[in-house]
Structures are given as C-alpha cells and as structure tokens.
Amino acid sequence: MRIDVITIFPGYLAPLREALLGRAIGAGLVDLAVHDLRSWTRDVHQAVDDSPYGGGPGMVMRPQVWGEALDAVLALDERPARIVVPTPAGRPFTQATAQAWTGEERLVFACGRYEGIDQRVVDDARRRDLPVDEVSIGDYVLVGGEVAVLVMVEAVVRLLPGVLGNPASAQQDSFSDGLLEGPAYTRPEVWRGLAVPEVLRSGNHAKIARWRRDRALERTAQRRPDLLAALPEDALDDADRAF
Numbered sequence: 001m002r003i004d005v006i007t008i009f010p011g012y013l014a015p016l017r018e019a020l021l022g023r024a025i026g027a028g029l030v031d032l033a034v035h036d037l038r039s040w041t042r043d044v045h046q047a048v049d050d051s052p053y054g055g056g057p058g059m060v061m062r063p064q065v066w067g068e069a070l071d072a073v074l075a076l077d078e079r080p081a082r083i084v085v086p087t088p089a090g091r092p093f094t095q096a097t098a099q100a101w102t103g104e105e106r107l108v109f110a111c112g113r114y115e116g117i118d119q120r121v122v123d124d125a126r127r128r129d130l131p132v133d134e135v136s137i138g139d140y141v142l143v144g145g146e147v148a149v150l151v152m153v154e155a156v157v158r159l160l161p162g163v164l165g166n167p168a169s170a171q172q173d174s175f176s177d178g179l180l181e182g183p184a185y186t187r188p189e190v191w192r193g194l195a196v197p198e199v200l201r202s203g204n205h206a207k208i209a210r211w212r213r214d215r216a217l218e219r220t221a222q223r224r225p226d227l228l229a230a231l232p233e234d235a236l237d238d239a240d241r242a243f
C-alpha cells in the first residue's frame with residue numbers, strides 16, 4: 001500500500017516512521033510520502049487560506065493550491081487512490097472503515113486546517129470519479145487533520161498482512177467481534193493485594209473463553225450499549241444471552 005499525506009505541517013507526521021509503522025515501511029509493506037502543501041503555492045507569502053465567503057470566523061483553505069497539490073500527488077503513482085479528507089463533519093471512521101481501506105492500493109490523505117478546505121476541491125475530485133471519503137475520528141474539534149491521519153493510518157496499517165507479529169491479535173482486539181475487549185492481566189499473580197481472577201490461572205481453556213466472553217459482554221453493555229444493540233441477530237449464542 002502506498003500512503004501519501006498532504007499537509008502544511010509535515011513534521012506532524014513524523015511518528016508514522018516510528019515503531020510498528022516504521023518497521024512496516026522498512027519491510028516494504030507500506031510506502032509513505034509526506035508532502036508540504038506550501039510547495040504548490042505561487043505567492044511570496046505561500047498563502048494556503050483565505051477569508052470565508054459569507055463571512056464568519058476562521059479561514060478556509062484555498063481551492064487552487066489544493067487542486068494543484070492533489071493533481072500533482074496523484075500523478076506520482078499510477079495506482080488508483082482513495083482520497084481521504086479528515087473533517088469533523090465527516091462520516092465516522094470505524095474499525096470497519098479501517099478494514100475496508102486495507103483493500104486499497106493507495107490512500108491520499110488531505111489534511112485540512114482552519115475551517116476546512118474549500119468544498120469545491122472535494123466536489124471537483126468526485127466529479128472526476130475519484131473516490132473521496134470525508135471522515136471524522138470522533139465528535140470533538142481538533143486544530144487540523146494531521147492527528148486524525150495518524151490515527152487512521154495506524155488503524156489501517158496494523159491490519160495489513162505481515163505487519164503484526166501475531167495476526168490473531170487483529171482478530172481478537174476490540175470491535176473485531178463487535179464487542180469491547182474485557183480486562184487483561186499478567187504477572188505477578190498478586191499485586192498490591194489484588195489477585196488475578198482464578199479462572200485465568202485454571203488452565204481450563206473452555207472456562208477461560210467463557211469468562212472472557214462474559215467480561216466482554218458485561219463491559220460492552222456498561223460502556224457501549226450502542227455496540228450491543230448493533231450486533232447482528234446471530235452474533236450472540238444461548239450462553240451469551242444467559243449472561
């Protein structure tokens with residue numbers, strides 16, 4: 001997978017070259033290119049934004065600069081690309097989104113700041129039949145899209161074959177079965193007077209699996225009843241319902 005990020009703060013994306021993601025790049029599983037939006041400005045001030053039509057606070061990012069930047073970056077590689085625009089007004093980015101994007105040959109992230117990017121940039125891309133997703137990583141306001149890109153790139157790349165040491169962990173983490181993950185424990189057996197639940201030390205794998213499933217159901221019911229309600233009809237078996 002090739003990933004391009006266009007931003008006015010390239011340094012913000014440095015963490016993508018660390019740790020797991022850095023190793024995925026080193027292993028050739030991911031190609032990452034970060035581009036400074038200001039490279040496509042033509043004025044001495046390298047202006048990337050302007051006042052909003054209709055008035056109101058803040059600044060809007062200029063369509064000319066973004067149009068030239070996206071055209072140039074897309075032309076760098078012949079692989080078909082999905083353009084992703086992080087925005088608080090976007091559709092929710094979920095684990096399902098991350099899973100779906102693992103099938104993409106290329107992702108091009110457009111990091112907006114200020115009050116966003118002139119809407120015509122997205123409209124122009126869509127009318128040229130380029131796939132464009134406007135996505136939000138949550139209901140809160142950030143200063144720019146860069147942090148959202150860090151989140152989304154990590155969520156996607158960790159799912160790519162060969163990235164995680166143990167592929168099973170991608171299957172068993174939260175959201176993969178629609179439930180939150182339950183509590184986890186490691187040594188020592190007792191810490192500050194708190195003992196690890198007996199069942200986890202029993203060696204009885206059936207009982208352990210049941211206990212873990214019950215804790216996941218319990219935690220999901222307490223913290224995210226919306227996830228429980230969204231489960232497909234056949235997701236819960238009789239033992240789950242008895243819980």
Ligand SMILES: Nc1ccccc1-c1cnco1
Nearest residue numbers: 086088136137141142144145
């Ligand atoms: N708040 C923001 C400001 C600029 C670009 C993205 C966001 C965003 C994305 N997901 C939630 O917020």
